[in-house]
Amino acid sequence: MITKVTYLIATILSVKAFPQNIQLLSQLPSDPIEQPDSWAWGRHPKEGFGYKARNSLTLEQCIDNPETAGTVHCDGYDYSYPVELCISMPRLAPLKVCADAKFPKDFCVSNAANMVKAKGCQKFLTDMCIMDISLATSQPCADAEFPKDFCVANAVKLIKANGCQSYLTDLCTADVSLAVSSDCAGVKFPASACTSNANFAILDNCKGVEFPASFCTTSVQIALLDNCKDAKLPKEFCVNGDLRMIKAKGCSKFLGDICSQSLELANSADCLPAQKSVSVFRCTRSRDICLSQLCELKVRDKGSCPQ
Known part of the structure; x- marks a missing residue:
């Protein structure tokens, strides 16, 4: 009993010290296909320690049997297949064995989801990425340069895409929800965009853009913007009963007419310049x-005022 215990302890210690002192029940092969320390070792309950190589196929077997490419049996070998074979077996195309193959555009694009990472298809990366919006937003397409129409058509999903940053202004003005988002903060909108949508006009993105009088008269809110300060607004628009027009710089010429619409305004400090x-x-x-x-100033004799 003591002998068995001693043997067991010695055996356990030998495993921890593997592979130097392990005692095998069989001999190592004279020409192992892999280094023994990379093999899978195990202890059989009755037969003691044994080993089994990870790879049971030779290089020639891997080369002659393409279906084994990419499996654990052939990963350790460095070999490649001709482009014709890689195309005839699309499963192989993204693998290491086809890394040096130069694929034609139609093959890359028609198999975009699988070939977007293939080295031999990188020349056609943009063409593959625009095949599907989910593919365009994936990591393999992070460096692809997308065409403007594709970016704008998918603005909400591509606003953060590196390949669309050249058209950021176009994306931001393609959708109101984007225009007011943090992704578009600081993006200066052109006058054409600012005057095409009242929701854009009131944003900081349009500050400094001079609005024409025709656009300033679309609403009191727009007319009150600093963008309309130099616009010459028509009298009928300024004197419309909306007392907010007293603040419109484009209506300063008609200040007296605006102020006379309300006693509150007539007695306010804002109307002093209109005396x-x-x-x-x-x-x-x-x-x-x-x-x-x-x-x-205009009516000195208050007795002449209407009764």
């Missing part, structure tokens, strides 16, 4: 306006 420009007609249409601060 000289307001007409007597405007001041005498209403007693309240006539008596207001706005008409201090």
Whole structure:
């Protein structure tokens, strides 16, 4: 019993010290196809220690049997197949055995999902990547340069794609949700984009863009923007009953007319500059306006104000 225990302990220690002191029940082959320390070792309950090589195929066998390419049996060998064989067996095309093959464009594109990583298809990377939007946004297509129409048509999904950054402005203005997103922050929009959509016009991306009067009159909100400060807005638009127009720089010429629409405005500090420009007609249409601060200069005799 003591002898068996001693033997077991010695055996365990020999395993930990593998492969130097292991005692085999059979002999190592005289010309092993792989280094013994890379083999799979195991202990049989009755037969002691044994070994089995990872690779049971020779190089010649791997070369002669393409179906074994890419398997554990042939991964350790360095060999390649002609391009014709790689094309006839598409499964092989992305593997190491076909790494040096130069594939034709139609083969690469028709098998884009499998060939996008193939070295022999990198010349046609863009053509493969645009075959499918999910492929375009995958890691293998990260360095592909996409055409503008493809980027714009898929703007929401490609806004972060490196291959579309050259057309970032076009992508940002292709969709309102993108225009207001952090991905488009700091992107300067052209005047054509700013004046094509009121939602774009109010964004910081359009600051500094001068709007034409025709666009400024589309809404009071637009007219109040600094973009319309130099626009000459028509009187009927400025004097429309919306008291916010007092802030519109393009309506400064009609300040007196705007201020006379409301007693609150007529007595406000904003309307003081209009005391000289307001007409007597405007001041005498209403007693309240006539008596207001706005008409201090134009109606000296307040007794002449309407009753």
